[in-house]
Amino acid sequence: MRHLRIVVVNTIIHAGDEDDASLLAQAERARALRIGLLEAGYDIIASLPPDMYLPERIAQLQPDMIIVDAESDARDVLEHIVIATRDERRPIVMFTESDDTESMEAAMAAGVSAYIVAGLQSDRIKPVLQVALARFKREQKLLDExxxxxxxxxxxxxxxxxxxxxxxxxxxxxxxxxxxxxxxxxxxxxxxxxxxxxxxxxxxxxx
Structure with a gap:
């Protein structure tokens, strides 16, 4: 059985003060996510920024799953992902520090299969992705029916x-x-x- 092909969408803005505590925390989160995915045996085919080219890149790469690593509000990236998955739905997992109810509802409405708040331990990544994939398949079956x-x-x-x-x-x-x-x-x-x-x-x- 082949490994899931995953695209990671990271909302980190690389430009700025390297001593910025927020940027450093985001960079550490991105590193922990990458390590967790690799240790779990997933195939990371690309790490992409949430820009206007995201829908085109996702269409080209044809990943099995999209993972969004967002420090806080990610409405812009969600809009890009909605466009990218409009014609071909894919499971989407979001790891974030935001527990804002409005942000969570917006994410679920955009098609996010799992919304994980403050839970980026590497040993949790695999079961979270497995549950998200199972939920996506069940929802897709209901939509097809x-x-x-x-x-x-x-x-x-x-x-x-x-x-x-x-x-x-x-x-x-x-x-x-x-x-x-x-x-x-x-x-x-x-x-x-x-x-x-x-x-x-x-x-x-x-x-």
């Missing part, structure tokens, strides 16, 4: 409308209209909903 259900409902509405048109135009019974749709679908090797949509399109065209 919801999408499938919506798709089936939409197809059913299309079929019902086409049946109604056949019943109105050709004086078919409901069963006769359904059998007509079924026969056309079989003869043209199309789905029932595709034939139904064609009938509706013709009706809309002719008015």
């Amino acid at each position: 919801l999408s499938d259900t919506k798709s089936k409902l939409a197809e059913r509405k299309i079929i019902e409308r086409a049946k109604g048109l056949l019943m109105e135009r050709q004086r078919f019974s409901e069963e006769q209209a359904y059998q007509k749709l079924r026969s056309m679908a079989m003869s043209k090797n199309l789905k029932l909903s595709e034939v139904a949509q064609r009938i509706i399109d013709v009706e809309d065209l002719l008015g």
Whole structure:
């Protein structure tokens, strides 16, 4: 089994006073995170800044998971990550020192699978990532099932409308209209909903 390919997004601003206690603390956090990931056997394929190029870089790298290391409020980086994962969702884990409820809610709304406050011990990283991955997979399964259900409902509405048109135009019974749709679908090797949509399109065209 291959190791997870991880992109780390770090909000540290490298420019500034090297004696700045805040910057030094952030640098130490980044180092601890990297060591913890490597010790747990994960494959860090890139460490990226949270800039405007982040969505493009993530699209190029195609990581299995995104980890955000943020000292405090990370709304800007979350916006970039939302854009980067809009078309292809990925599990996102955020390690931060901010326990602000509003920041936490914003992170979860942006698609963060796990929001970890003040918990960057190396021995905790692996179980946290495993739980985040399991949660992401469960949520993705629910979203897929919801999408499938919506798709089936939409197809059913299309079929019902086409049946109604056949019943109105050709004086078919409901069963006769359904059998007509079924026969056309079989003869043209199309789905029932595709034939139904064609009938509706013709009706809309002719008015």
